[in-house]
Amino acid sequence: MIDREFHSIRRLPPYVFAEVNAMKAQARARGADIIDFGMGNPDSATPRHIVDKLVEAVQNPRTHRYSNSRGIPGLRKALAGYYARRFGVDLDPDGEVVVTIGSKEGLANLAQAISSPGDIILAPNPSYPIHMFGFIIAGAAIRSLNMTGDAPLLALLERAVQHSVPKPTAVVLNFPANPTTEVVDLDFYGPIVEFCRKHEIYILSDIAYAEIYFDGKPPPSILQIPGAKDIAVEFYSLSKTYSMPGWRIGFAAGNRRLCAALARVKSYLDYGAFTPIQVAAATALNGPQDCVEEIRTLYRERRDVLVEGLNAAGWHVPSPPATMFAWAPLPPGYEQMGSLEFAKVLLDKAGVAVSPGVGFGEHGEGFVRFGLVENKHRIRQATRNIKAMLAGDRPRATTERTEPSRPAKPQIRAVS
Numbered sequence: 133m134i135d136r137e138f139h140s141i142r143r144l145p146p147y148v149f150a151e152v153n154a155m156k157a158q159a160r161a162r163g164a165d166i167i168d169f170g171m172g173n174p175d176s177a178t179p180r181h182i183v184d185k186l187v188e189a190v191q192n193p194r195t196h197r198y199s200n201s202r203g204i205p206g207l208r209k210a211l212a213g214y215y216a217r218r219f220g221v222d223l224d225p226d227g228e229v230v231v232t233i234g235s236k237e238g239l240a241n242l243a244q245a246i247s248s249p250g251d252i253i254l255a256p257n258p259s260y261p262i263h264m265f266g267f268i269i270a271g272a273a274i275r276s277l278n279m280t281g282d283a284p285l286l287a288l289l290e291r292a293v294q295h296s297v298p299k300p301t302a303v304v305l306n307f308p309a310n311p312t313t314e315v316v317d318l319d320f321y322g323p324i325v326e327f328c329r330k331h332e333i334y335i336l337s338d339i340a341y342a343e344i345y346f347d348g349k350p351p352p353s354i355l356q357i358p359g360a361k362d363i364a365v366e367f368y369s370l371s372k373t374y375s376m377p378g379w380r381i382g383f384a385a386g387n388r389r390l391c392a393a394l395a396r397v398k399s400y401l402d403y404g405a406f407t408p409i410q411v412a413a414a415t416a417l418n419g420p421q422d423c424v425e426e427i428r429t430l431y432r433e434r435r436d437v438l439v440e441g442l443n444a445a446g447w448h449v450p451s452p453p454a455t456m457f458a459w460a461p462l463p464p465g466y467e468q469m470g471s472l473e474f475a476k477v478l479l480d481k482a483g484v485a486v487s488p489g490v491g492f493g494e495h496g497e498g499f500v501r502f503g504l505v506e507n508k509h510r511i512r513q514a515t516r517n518i519k520a521m522l523a524g525d526r527p528r529a530t531t532e533r534t535e536p537s538r539p540a541k542p543q544i545r546a547v548s
Contacts, residue, residue: 140269140271143268143269144265144268144269148472148488148490148491149170149487149488149491151472151476152170152472152475152476152479152485152487152488153170155476155479155480156168156170156479156485159479159483164483165483166479166483166484166485167483167484167485167506167510167511167513167514167517168485168505168506169484169485169486169487169501169502169503169504169505169506169514170485170486170487170503171487171503171505172310172372172456172457172503172505173377173503173505174371174372174375174376174377174427174456174505175505175506175507176375176427176430177375178374178375178376178379179374179375179416179423181415181419181420181423182374182376182412182413182415182416182419183412185411185412185415186408186409186411186412189407189408189411189412190408195406195407195408195411196407197407198403198404199403199404199405199406199407199410200403200404201395201398201399201401201402201403201404202230202231202395202398202399202404203229203230203231203383203404203405203410204231204404204407204410204411204414205225205226206410206411206414207231207410207411207413207414207417208225208226208229208230208231209225209414210413210414210417210418211223211225211229211231211368211383211385211417212224212225212228212229212385213417213418214417215353215355215385218342218350218353219352219353219355219356220356221353221355221356223355223385223386224388227388227391227392228361228385228386228387228388228391229383229384229385229391230383230384230385230391230394230395230398231381231382231383231404231405231410231413232367232381232382232383232384232394232398233380233381233382233402233404233405234369234371234380234381234382235338235340235367235368235369235371235382235383235384236262236382237380237382238367238382238383238384238394239262239263239266239336239338239367240262240266240269241394241397241398241401242266242336242365242384242390242393242394242397243266243267243269243270243272244269244270244397245390245393245394245396245397246301246302246334246390246393247267247270247271247272247301247302248270248271248272249271249272250271250272250273250298251267251271251272251273251298251301252272252273252274252275252296252298252299252300252301253267253272253273253274253275253300253301253302253303253304254274254275254277254289254292254300254302254303254304254333255267255274255275255276255277255303255304256276256277256279256304256305256306256309256493257276257277257278257279257492257493257494257495257496258279258280258311258312258489258492258493258495258496258499259279259304259306259309259310259311259492259493260306260310260311260338260492261491261492263304263306263338264276264493272301275292275296275300276493276494276495277289277292277303278495279309279312279314279495280312280495280496281495285320285324286323286324286327289303289324289327289328289333290327293331293333299331299332299333300331300333301333301334302333302334302335302336303328303333303334303335303336304336304337304338305324305335305336305337305338305354306337306338306339306340307320307337307339307351308339308341308342308344308345308351308453308454308455309455310340310341310455310457311457311459311487311489311492311496311499311501312459313452313453313454313455313457313458313459315345315348315351315453315454316351316352317349317352318352318356318357321352321354321356321357321360322357324354325354325357325359325360325363325364326359328363328364329359329362329363332363333363334363334364334365334387334390335354335360335363335364335365336364336365336366336367336390337353337354337355337364337365337366337367337386338366338367339351339353339366339367339368340367340368340369340371340372340382341372341454341455341456342368342373343372343373343424343428344372344373344427344428344431344454344455344456345428345453345454346428346431346432346435346452346453346454347453347454348453351454353366354366355385355386360386361386361387361388362387363387364386364387365384365385365386365387365390365391365394366384366385366386367382367383367384368382368383368385369381369382369383370382370413370416370417372427372456373416373424373427374416374423374424374427375427376413376416379405379409379412379413380405380409381405381409381410381413431456431504433508434504434506434507434508434511435451435452435458435504436451437508437511437512437515438458438502438504438511438514438515439451439452439458441511441512441514441515441516441518441519442460442515442518444515444519445515445518445519445522446463446464446519446522446523447460447463447464447518447522448461448463449461456503456504456505457501457502457503457504458501458502458504459489459499459501460486460499460500460501460502461498461499462474462498462499462500463522465522467498470488470490470497470498471488471489471490471491471496471497471498471499471500472488472490472491474488474500475487475488475500477521478500478518478521481521482514482517482518482520482521483514483517484514484517484518486500486501486502487500487501487503488500489501
């Protein structure tokens with residue numbers, strides 16, 4: 133029997149969320165009520181008009197056939213229309229837009245298309261795991277950009293180019309950022325685009341949370357910068373904006389060469405998302421947008437309840453300006469414990485599940501991430517439990533509930 137590990141699997145580190153997930157499963161098996169902030173899995177219903185369009189489209193047997201791997205024309209036009217309205221950016225639906233089966237799939241397949249063993253990719257750290265591991269699976273080498281330090285991103289890029297052999301192929305950007313919730317303005321992107329054009333480095337920008345913002349101006353697109361389409365492609369997802377995570381629909385938009393490379397790889401791997409889902413996604417983008425404001429308000433209210441409750445418990449957590457997360461430094465007295473051990477303590481003593489920051493990269497150590505995926509009542513209960521824990525009590529997770537229960541989330545092997 134051959135027992136050596138496959139090369140691509142050997143390059144993936146142990147799954148740091150596995151221990152917390154195993155503890156959640158054991159607690160729930162005992163009948164415990166776990167308040168779960170661990171995964172960024174939207175819990176509200178997809179807006180009714182989008183669901184209705186899906187139902188209508190699925191009644192047509194022609195939509196049950198193979199779809200188009202780069203996306204149906206109507207959906208690509210809808211995304212181009214969204215970029216024109218929201219960002220003032222003109223896109224060619226035929227050459228500058230590719231529909232993906234979620235932005236995660238798009239990033240992973242583009243990594244396969246543009247990188248090979250020995251290539252260097254610059255990726256933020258901490259970051260959403262696919263930003264790094266999509267390229268690691270493709271065989272590339274990752275040079276991390278420490279997003280928690282004092283150095284500005286441009287200085288990090290300059291240093292990376294100076295000390296990388298060969299020259300980096302691409303850099304991944306993510307604003308609003310998961311997990312750190314950081315946002316940037318349009319002026320931030322200008323020098324980055326200029327630098328990457330000069331050094332012939334592609335930019336892969338992830339704006340999955342562009343519509344989940346709470347304070348100040350709406351987050352910009354890097355494609356608003358003149359000349360950005362020469363080097364940049366942007367990934368967007370409907371998962372959070374329209375509460376459509378399980379629908380798995382997203383986009384890549386921008387540079388023609390990158391879009392063509394992604395489309396070519398996809399043509400070998402898939403036939404695109406189910407056509408009725410694409411039809412409904414076009415309705416989401418073209419239809420009434422008041423549902424987006426409702427979703428934004430929902431997360432804002434949950435953010436405020438969580439942050440206020442944690443601060444009242446003696447745990448100072450900055451109020452996130454965007455995304456559906458809160459990025460929390462470990463509370464006083466627990467700083468030396470490490471994020472994974474603290475997450476386990478929080479689960480055991482307060483019945484609250486969070487994601488350990490180290491799971492998003494070494495520079496995420498010292499933090500945990502809360503996903504705003506529980507209702508306000510449950511968030512208040514969680515902060516009460518945490519307050520008791522921090523005060524020295526040890527409340528045990530209980531089977532008592534003060535509202536109808538929701539089905540437990542399945543145990544997963546990845547984070548969102």
